[in-house]
Amino acid sequence: MMLTDRQLLILQVIIDDFIRSAQPVGSRSLSKKENIPFSSATIRNEMYDLEEMGLLEKTHTSSGRVPSEKGYRFYVDHLLSPQALKKKDMSQIQSIFADRILEIENVVQRSAEILSQMTNYTSIVLGPDHHENKVKSVQIIPLNLESAIAIIVTDTGHVENKRFTIPPGLNPEDIERMVKILNDKLTGTPLVELQDKMYKEVALFLKRHIANYDLMIEAFAQIMNIPVHDKLFFGGKMNMMNQPEFNDIDKLRMLMDVIDSEDYLYPLIKETSGSGIQIRIGKENNNEALKDVSLITASFPVIGGQSGSLAILGPTRMEYSRVISLLNVISMDLSKALSTFYDRDDK
Amino acid sequence: MMLTDRQLLILQVIIDDFIRSAQPVGSRSLSKKENIPFSSATIRNEMYDLEEMGLLEKTHTSSGRVPSEKGYRFYVDHLLSPQALKKKDMSQIQSIFADRILEIENVVQRSAEILSQMTNYTSIVLGPDHHENKVKSVQIIPLNLESAIAIIVTDTGHVENKRFTIPPGLNPEDIERMVKILNDKLTGTPLVELQDKMYKEVALFLKRHIANYDLMIEAFAQIMNIPVHDKLFFGGKMNMMNQPEFNDIDKLRMLMDVIDSEDYLYPLIKETSGSGIQIRIGKENNNEALKDVSLITASFPVIGGQSGSLAILGPTRMEYSRVISLLNVISMDLSKALSTFYDRDDK
DNA sequence: TGTTAGCACTCACTAATCACGAGTGCTAAA
DNA sequence: TTTAGCACTCGTGATTAGTGAGTGCTAACA
Structure with a gap:
């Protein structure tokens, strides 16, 4: 699939716009943007092509365009510029690790909280497996x-x-x-x-x-029959209520059920360990209740071959760029912070 | 306020009906019930009087009647027959205490879960204060x-x-x-x-x-700076989503915020200790977010002067009778179960 | 005097209709 | 290749009308 530069630009702007507004974006409103010097008709033509490629969708015949899952996938794979975090964000993150917290659970829990608070999505953190602890x-x-x-x-x-x-x-x-x-x-x-x-x-x-x-x-x-599952730490479970896609209480309930049971989420997050950032978009989650959300997971290694992982669950219309940057930063910090606990400098 | 037997009957049936259906109840549908041998016109007259006394309300001029808060209060204070629990319920409760669980937290957590599961409301349990533990x-x-x-x-x-x-x-x-x-x-x-x-x-x-x-x-x-607040154990936080009064996502959010922060709930539940069953209906909670819910709290003493408490949070249209019975039974069981932990039979 | 039948009236709810506007696709001109 | 113009689509919001479950009131009845 080859896209012209103009198509790339238009796709990017549409997705960025939709991520912000959650509203289908039309050709006319696009043509008014200053970095788009084409007429609405031109944009319409391009949109038509992008739709044929399966990157965009319409909600109804005469509506504006909305990114398809394939569109998000393309966006994530090719269009995402690793945008640097704002200073404000960085300093907020540092604050977790600033005061020397002395328990692993504490660090992990607070990371989850900060993560959800900064993104307004739901965060999930899995500490390093302690089955290997001695x-x-x-x-x-x-x-x-x-x-x-x-x-x-x-x-x-x-x-x-x-x-x-x-x-x-x-x-x-x-x-x-x-x-x-x-x-x-x-x-x-x-x-x-x-x-x-x-x-x-x-x-x-x-x-x-x-x-x-x-x-x-x-x-x-x-x-000594220690539970097989490590505990998942959640932050902002309720944040999904703020997302317009979950205004429907039944959808919300379905989602919450999956989140609360943990059965489904646990293996997904667990298996991330060690393989960098993974993104699951919509139906890629293979779960009816998760068909409108994306799950981004990252893992953080700690000294001694162990690793933990953290994840953000948000609507498919998610601020991918920001979330990925956040996960990157926080997973590095967690690596550092937790490694001090795992550092086995016995006498 | 003196009510005739007929008024009592009608009030009782209206409230029972509304608790089940969440729909305003009209005179005609009432007159069809077999234990109500009066015509709809008669019932209308009685309803009119009950409304004047402030026990019933209309949602609009020509709607059926709905219990007012004062109505619920009257119902709870005078009309509630302590209805025995069904066998099925009893056996389910026994199951918590059947397998000898060995940690206090465990017993408390499981009580909260069972309670919420049996009622479809949200339950809150506060274990005995362990600040006095030695x-x-x-x-x-x-x-x-x-x-x-x-x-x-x-x-x-x-x-x-x-x-x-x-x-x-x-x-x-x-x-x-x-x-x-x-x-x-x-x-x-x-x-x-x-x-x-x-x-x-x-x-x-x-x-x-x-x-x-x-x-x-x-x-x-x-x-040794042990947290001042004992931990509240929740069951069925999400159950409120099933109540039609919380179909509105904003209302739900407000409620959830109050529940999650715990600041407001903690003292309410804490102060119950030792004073039997307490019922707070709607605005009696003095909290905007709780104006459509009732909070029923019960305390359970354990050996040595300590006590814990348990609570159910549900819509004002709540199965008061059932909830009260459940709380009674479970608080007694908890008393017994936890007292074994507090029994200081030192060597 | 308490109860009931009858009736006019109210009002939420639903479906139908309409106007509006933001959007599209297509065609033809630049 | 791009753009202007135009007919067409369809969601949205406002308006209207019909329906039905409910009420209050009055008059008749036991």
């Missing part, structure tokens, strides 16, 4: 005779905790011994391998030292 | 040379953790000693008094044993 320390804190809290701290500072029932017949000394064994055996073990190692290596060892070791193993193995 | 154990887990995780476990099994920067010049032995001191001095201290005690009692003691104790105190005091 156990730093295991603690058991008895609460009373029947129950105790098990705590696992990873090398990234992530804390998992779970209450469990103390198997009968276990005395405080047993627990103390158990903690010692667990720390000896499990320190340095990645979370994913925890259950496995528990049953294979630790079990044997506990057998020798602890009465009722099987009950204890059982109780503990459950604790 | 420290059970303090742990410090060094991650590397610069940072460490501080963990505080309370007697209810609540775990707070925070990363902090290790003041320079502090060696592992210092930390170990510090943990011992903190546990000695702070065990049994309610969370609210933590900071105070830290500065007053613990500081003196640390001074004697730890180098750079002032930096350490500073770092640690920050950690």
